[in-house]
Amino acid sequence: MVEYPGAVQNKELQMKAPNSELRTLNSEETILEVKDLQIHFFTDRGVIRAVEGVDFSVRKQEVWGLVGESASGKSVIGQALVGMVSKPAGRIVSGEILFKGEDLLKKDSRELRKIRGNQIAFIPQDPTIALNPLLSIGFQIGEAFKYHRSLNMNKVHEQVIDVMKVVNIPSPEIRVKDYPHQLSGGLKQRVIIATALSCRPDLLIADEPTSALDVTIQTQIIKLIREIQDRFQMTMILITHNLGLVAKMCHRVAVLYCGRVVEEAPVRELFKDPKHPYTRGLLASLPKGEKGNVDLYTIPGQLPNPLYHPPGCHFSPRCPHVLKKCQEIPPIDRASEDHGIRCWRWREI
Amino acid sequence: MKSPEDSRGSQQRLKLRKLFRRIPKGAASIILILLLCAVFSPWLAPHNPIEQNLGAALKPPFWQGGGTMDHLLGTDNLGRDILSRIIYGARISVIVGFVGVILAGAVGTLLGVIAGYFGGKIDAVIMRLTDIMLSLPFILVGIAIIGAIGPSLTNVVIVLGITQWVGYTRIIRFEAMSLSRSEFIEMAVISGCRWWRILLVHILPNVLNSAVVLATLDVGKMIIIEAAFSFLGLGVKPPTATWGAMLADGRLYMTVAWWIVTFPGLAIFATVLAGNLIGDWLRDELDPRHQLKA
Amino acid sequence: MGILLQIENLKKYFSIESGFLRKVKVDLRAVDDVSFTIEEGETFGLVGESGCGKTTIGKLVLKLYEATSGKILFRGRDVTHFQGTPLDEYRKDIQAVFQNPYASLNPRMRIWRLIGEPLIVRGWPKKKVREKVLELLELVMLPADCGPRFPHEMSAGQRQQIAIARALSVNPKFIVLDEPTSLLDVSAQASILNMIVGLQKKLELTYLFISHNLAVIRFLSNRVGVMYCGKLVELADSRKLYVSPRHPYTQALLASVPAPDPDVQTQEIILEGDVISPINPPEGCRFYSRCRDRMEDCKKNEPPLKEIGPRHFVSCHLSS
Numbered sequence: 001m002v003e004y005p006g007a008v009q010n011k012e013l014q015m016k017a018p019n020s021e022l023r024t025l026n027s028e029e030t031i032l033e034v035k036d037l038q039i040h041f042f043t044d045r046g047v048i049r050a051v052e053g054v055d056f057s058v059r060k061q062e063v064w065g066l067v068g069e070s071a072s073g074k075s076v077i078g079q080a081l082v083g084m085v086s087k088p089a090g091r092i093v094s095g096e097i098l099f100k101g102e103d104l105l106k107k108d109s110r111e112l113r114k115i116r117g118n119q120i121a122f123i124p125q126d127p128t129i130a131l132n133p134l135l136s137i138g139f140q141i142g143e144a145f146k147y148h149r150s151l152n153m154n155k156v157h158e159q160v161i162d163v164m165k166v167v168n169i170p171s172p173e174i175r176v177k178d179y180p181h182q183l184s185g186g187l188k189q190r191v192i193i194a195t196a197l198s199c200r201p202d203l204l205i206a207d208e209p210t211s212a213l214d215v216t217i218q219t220q221i222i223k224l225i226r227e228i229q230d231r232f233q234m235t236m237i238l239i240t241h242n243l244g245l246v247a248k249m250c251h252r253v254a255v256l257y258c259g260r261v262v263e264e265a266p267v268r269e270l271f272k273d274p275k276h277p278y279t280r281g282l283l284a285s286l287p288k289g290e291k292g293n294v295d296l297y298t299i300p301g302q303l304p305n306p307l308y309h310p311p312g313c314h315f316s317p318r319c320p321h322v323l324k325k326c327q328e329i330p331p332i333d334r335a336s337e338d339h340g341i342r343c344w345r346w347r348e349i
Numbered sequence: 350m351k352s353p354e355d356s357r358g359s360q361q362r363l364k365l366r367k368l369f370r371r372i373p374k375g376a377a378s379i380i381l382i383l384l385l386c387a388v389f390s391p392w393l394a395p396h397n398p399i400e401q402n403l404g405a406a407l408k409p410p411f412w413q414g415g416g417t418m419d420h421l422l423g424t425d426n427l428g429r430d431i432l433s434r435i436i437y438g439a440r441i442s443v444i445v446g447f448v449g450v451i452l453a454g455a456v457g458t459l460l461g462v463i464a465g466y467f468g469g470k471i472d473a474v475i476m477r478l479t480d481i482m483l484s485l486p487f488i489l490v491g492i493a494i495i496g497a498i499g500p501s502l503t504n505v506v507i508v509l510g511i512t513q514w515v516g517y518t519r520i521i522r523f524e525a526m527s528l529s530r531s532e533f534i535e536m537a538v539i540s541g542c543r544w545w546r547i548l549l550v551h552i553l554p555n556v557l558n559s560a561v562v563l564a565t566l567d568v569g570k571m572i573i574i575e576a577a578f579s580f581l582g583l584g585v586k587p588p589t590a591t592w593g594a595m596l597a598d599g600r601l602y603m604t605v606a607w608w609i610v611t612f613p614g615l616a617i618f619a620t621v622l623a624g625n626l627i628g629d630w631l632r633d634e635l636d637p638r639h640q641l642k643a
Numbered sequence: 644m645g646i647l648l649q650i651e652n653l654k655k656y657f658s659i660e661s662g663f664l665r666k667v668k669v670d671l672r673a674v675d676d677v678s679f680t681i682e683e684g685e686t687f688g689l690v691g692e693s694g695c696g697k698t699t700i701g702k703l704v705l706k707l708y709e710a711t712s713g714k715i716l717f718r719g720r721d722v723t724h725f726q727g728t729p730l731d732e733y734r735k736d737i738q739a740v741f742q743n744p745y746a747s748l749n750p751r752m753r754i755w756r757l758i759g760e761p762l763i764v765r766g767w768p769k770k771k772v773r774e775k776v777l778e779l780l781e782l783v784m785l786p787a788d789c790g791p792r793f794p795h796e797m798s799a800g801q802r803q804q805i806a807i808a809r810a811l812s813v814n815p816k817f818i819v820l821d822e823p824t825s826l827l828d829v830s831a832q833a834s835i836l837n838m839i840v841g842l843q844k845k846l847e848l849t850y851l852f853i854s855h856n857l858a859v860i861r862f863l864s865n866r867v868g869v870m871y872c873g874k875l876v877e878l879a880d881s882r883k884l885y886v887s888p889r890h891p892y893t894q895a896l897l898a899s900v901p902a903p904d905p906d907v908q909t910q911e912i913i914l915e916g917d918v919i920s921p922i923n924p925p926e927g928c929r930f931y932s933r934c935r936d937r938m939e940d941c942k943k944n945e946p947p948l949k950e951i952g953p954r955h956f957v958s959c960h961l962s963s
Binding site for chain 1: 686692693798799800801828829830831832833834836837840841855856857858859861862863864865881882885895896898899900901902903904905906907912913914915917918
Binding site: 531532533535536537538539540541542543546550551554555 | 702731734738739741742743746748749750752761764765809
């Protein structure tokens with residue numbers, strides 16, 4: 001029975017489809033390590049603990065996924081990695097962000113500026129608002145070059161055309177003078193990607209890079225990002241709520257719920273053998289199958305008010321396996337070296 | 350476990366307390382004093398504001414040589430107590446400020462909402478009307494109208510209403526236009542609402558925020574305009590005390606009796622400043638994006 | 644089970660002034676000659692990407708837009724040019740739920756008034772409205788005490804429940820749902836979808852479900868229509884469409900949905916270029932520029948919508 005639309009089941013078509021590459025990674029070297037990150041927002045109505053003690057590490061050249069729903073904290077983590085948490089309300093209360101061994105949170109703004117755009121690049125969600133409507137795309141792509149490499153104008157122009165070719169923008173010599181409003185959504189996203197790539201960063205953080213795009217354009221962009229990642233051997237952090245995207249692109253994934261990592265695992269393991277009740281609930285509630293099927297599974301209750309996180313395990317009010325013990329925050333337990341679960345009862349359920 | 354639903358009552362009290370902390374105290378106190386003066390003038394003013402006492406004319410404020418405690422801020426050329434005239438003058442300013450603003454605001458907002466919702470020819474007509482009104486200097490309009498119907502408080506307020514509505518229309522129209530395209534208006538149409546219900550029940554309440562902010566910022570302007578009219582002799586008939594009239598009367602004596610113009614001038618300044626500060630604060634307060642503050 | 648809604652050769656053109664100062668008037672052909680029928684009790688899924696015209700069709704059916712030409716028939720009656728009283732009557736039979744849970748509810752109205760508005764407008768006395776609202780709240784599984792609250796106190800999912808309650812207040816037969824779950828989290832989406840299905844069975848409703856999400860459409864629909872650039876390119880029973888799509892665009896669309904399962908392979912169909920704008924569309928087949936299987940004929944002649952199998956229509960020269 002076909003579960004997902006477009007899934008290949010016709011034998012004939014199967015032979016035409018490419019191999020689903022077994023996503024294994026050779027490198028074990030860590031390029032980014034986050035330790036006990038706490039980011040709070042101080043508002044009139046109280047403190048929003050957007051990120052409450054998140055630890056993870058990202059290995060060189062892997063695509064690492066950060067998955068979560070609204071108010072999970074995933075976007076805030078992305079912003080923190082490039083030093084863009086909204087001030088003055090948002091504050092990184094504690095924790096370390098070790099990039100290539102050095103703590104970014106201890107650097108001053110000058111040092112951070114040298115890293116941002118240069119070694120760490122960021123692709124935001126909506127390309128329309130991320131581009132300045134009054135500047136040509138050539139200018140915007142070249143800005144990072146000018147700042148980080150201090151090249152002369154001709155060199156910059158050359159590099160800009162080059163990187164536009166890398167992202168498959170047709171006729172780059174002509175389009176370099178275009179303005180954002182003359183481009184479609186897909187092209188704008190390519191421009192953003194070109195801007196991010198211009199200095200050949202080691203780490204690329206993409207926050208919902210395809211959510212604002214049509215689905216046929218999404219496939220183009222996904223293919224492009226994969227090619228680029230392969231070609232330049234970049235490490236990538238993919239922040240998204242789209243589990244399909246994660247399945248297609250990531251090596252390892254972490255699932256966030258209300259500011260904490262509840263499960264992390266290599267991608268196949270997460271989808272095939274999810275151990276945390278939230279992850280299971282999430283996967284079970286995705287729409288699948290045809291009309292007339294059984295109802296979709298729904299996780300009982302709703303996301304808590306960000307001002308009032310439940311004590312102990314944040315998921316406990318909604319968990320079908322809740323016990324008294326869950327009033328204490330569960331630590332991350334390991335099912336295997338790569339598979340961590342933040343739950344007291346994962347072995348039994 | 351602290352649940353917000355359980356402590357709704359205490360939460361609301363907390364909200365009010367926090368709100369109180371945010372109100373700009375200085376500006377609010379000035380407005381409060383103004384209102385108290387306006388309402389309680391007979392009890393607050395030490396003297397009759399129109400009673401002349403030529404024997405006590407041009408007395409300086411009490412801290413200068415020649416001043417008395419009887420007339421704390423001195424007297425004008427006709428011996429009338431400055432302090433009392435200022436207190437009574439607050440009445441005029443309050444009436445002009447509030448009534449004028451309500452009149453202009455109502456007309457301007459209504460026209461703005463109609464222009465924004467209907468668009469097309471109706472919008473064009475209202476916009477042309479706005480352009481015409483904007484190009485006429487309101488002083489001339491004021492002179493013409495007051496000249497025709499005579500100077501009085503009511504007539505000044507009428508003139509204010511006729512000339513000042515324009516400031517509201519443009520801004521309200523813009524908001525109404527974007528509201529008209531939003532989904533909840535479409536839903537209202539689908540629910541069966543006719544245009545008048547949509548305007549009254551759906552669009553108007555949602556532009557009220559902006560209208561109120563504009564109004565607060567306008568109060569100061571109204572008072573200044575009234576002062577200008579009084580100064581020109583087009584305002585309230587003497588001997589009624591208004592701050593503008595005091596400025597006009599005191600003009601001739603500025604070199605010998607600085608207090609006659611200074612104190613009403615300060616009163617105008619303080620009131621207008623307070624109004625502006627409150628208006629600014631309200632605008633930030635009502636802006637939903639301002640929820641997150643350090 | 645008869646035909647409830649019938650759309651015949653429906654067109655909606657918007658007049659756009661292009662060019663900076665030149666004021667050239669061009670037609671934006673949002674919906675360009677679309678026909679299909681919806682039977683009573685079924686869910687018709689309308690699928691496509693941005694600019695394809697699916698939302699415009701929803702608005703045309705709801706009479707929020709006036710059709711440029713063509714007919715809309717509801718229960719056999721021509722409602723295309725309805726105004727005034729007949730339009731009010733029509734609005735009792737057909738209601739809507741829209742995409743944005745934050746923009747579709749008046750932020751200054753209490754929830755019970757929002758839900759009851761279609762009744763208030765029709766002159767129902769306050770007491771009866773409140774009673775009906777309580778019934779509706781129960782129907783959409785919202786607590787009875789949320790009547791006096793305001794929309795901003797409710798979550799996105801709950802707001803959509805409110806929108807559904809309002810739509811049901813006049814006992815409609817037909818509901819247009821335009822991306823009702825696109826802006827919701829996965830968990831909220833599941834419960835709203837379940838509710839939509841449940842209500843259909845309980846109240847014998849017919850749905851026009853508009854979405855770009857193929858998995859959701861598949862979960863809900865009996866029949867599916869695929870739109871591209873203002874035209875209906877494929878129309879079939881849901882299972883047929885997903886198992887053997889015949890139009891190259893449908894195939895590409897289905898292949899682009901990343902499945903939440905790393906083992907599932909999808910066909911690699913990556914379309915080049917961008918979605919065509921419905922302003923000044925090309926002569927022949929609109930999908931020509933991006934079609935991998937295009938032929939000479941496709942450039943000049945627009946393929947008609949032809950029946951190529953039982954209840955399966957395709958607009959493509961390849962299939963003829």
